[in-house]
Amino acid sequence: MRYEGIVYRPPSEGGSLIIQATVGCPHNRCRFCNMYKNKRFRIRKVAEVLEDIDEAGRVYGGDNVRTVFLADGNTAVMRTEHLLRILGRLNEVFPRLERITSYCASQYMDKKTEKEWADLRAAGLSRIHCGMESGHDPLLRKVCKGTSMEEQIRGGRAVRAAGIELSMYYLAGLGGAEMSASHATDSAAVLNAVNPEFIRVRTFTPMPGTELGEDFRAGRFVPLDAHSSLRELRILIERLEGDGLFLSDHWLNFADISGRLPEDKEVMLKAVDQALALPGDQFRPVGMITDSL
Numbered sequence: 001m002r003y004e005g006i007v008y009r010p011p012s013e014g015g016s017l018i019i020q021a022t023v024g025c026p027h028n029r030c031r032f033c034n035m036y037k038n039k040r041f042r043i044r045k046v047a048e049v050l051e052d053i054d055e056a057g058r059v060y061g062g063d064n065v066r067t068v069f070l071a072d073g074n075t076a077v078m079r080t081e082h083l084l085r086i087l088g089r090l091n092e093v094f095p096r097l098e099r100i101t102s103y104c105a106s107q108y109m110d111k112k113t114e115k116e117w118a119d120l121r122a123a124g125l126s127r128i129h130c131g132m133e134s135g136h137d138p139l140l141r142k143v144c145k146g147t148s149m150e151e152q153i154r155g156g157r158a159v160r161a162a163g164i165e166l167s168m169y170y171l172a173g174l175g176g177a178e179m180s181a182s183h184a185t186d187s188a189a190v191l192n193a194v195n196p197e198f199i200r201v202r203t204f205t206p207m208p209g210t211e212l213g214e215d216f217r218a219g220r221f222v223p224l225d226a227h228s229s230l231r232e233l234r235i236l237i238e239r240l241e242g243d244g245l246f247l248s249d250h251w252l253n254f255a256d257i258s259g260r261l262p263e264d265k266e267v268m269l270k271a272v273d274q275a276l277a278l279p280g281d282q283f284r285p286v287g288m289i290t291d292s293l
């Protein structure tokens with residue numbers, strides 16, 4: 001298998017075979033993201049990807065791979081017929097596959113028709129991880145996310161209608177204090193309209209090598225402290241009306257608030273209130289991601 005640069009995957013894909021079908025991110029402009037800054041986006045030749053799959057079959061054994069993650073940042077941007085060839089070969093080489101997943105931002109989910117998504121589902125694509133980050137249009141524009149509330153809803157619904165599981169990520173604190181409440185409220189509206197199987201919370205932390213990181217260093221962006229971030233999370237949870245799993249499965253979050261909606265909503269709100277009652281020094285420091293954070 002050939003890999004270029006750092007290859008990212010969601011924590012839930014830690015045990016998956018990773019096949020790098022694209023390199024980098026076709027958007028690559030989000031002001032908070034440094035994942036693919038040093039990669040020039042390109043779609044790999046299908047023949048090369050098929051060779052990698054064949055090699056993985058020889059190395060790991062066809063019966064031993066149950067889950068596959070297609071990297072990098074937005075592999076669904078590939079032409080559907082090419083993705084279908086890749087999915088077909090994965091199923092041939094690994095006949096016991098249970099899950100094939102990929103990242104896809106809303107603007108690319110929205111580019112495929114429901115029929116294309118249905119064909120991809122039939123060929124084995126079973127879950128999309130979507131960095132929604134926010135449903136609040138002014139914030140989406142501010143961080144150059146390249147999508148809108150309307151597009152997030154349309155794209156998410158197309159994927160869900162095809163029977164593909166959807167995991168949507170909420171970036172707590174991305175709007176700072178100024179947009180905190182509207183960020184949570186509009187994000188809840190998108191999540192309610194799409195009703196994904198998984199809502200995953202990540203707490204925004206400025207990163208070196210990003211524009212928001214530079215804003216933080218220059219004092220133009222002040223990250224939310226633990227209590228403000230938890231109050232924002234409370235607004236989000238209060239408004240959620242769907243029936244998926246809500247997960248805080250990341251070390252940067254200030255508290256592990258997880259459960260199944262709607263039945264665990266009150267328990268989760270109580271857990272937020274318990275965390276809010278803790279003194280500020282009980283939480284990790286707020287600041288740029290460095291070796292000490």
Ligand code: SF4
Binds near residue numbers: 026028029033035036
């Ligand atoms: S957040 Fe997603 S869409 Fe934005 S630059 Fe990073 S990988 Fe690309």
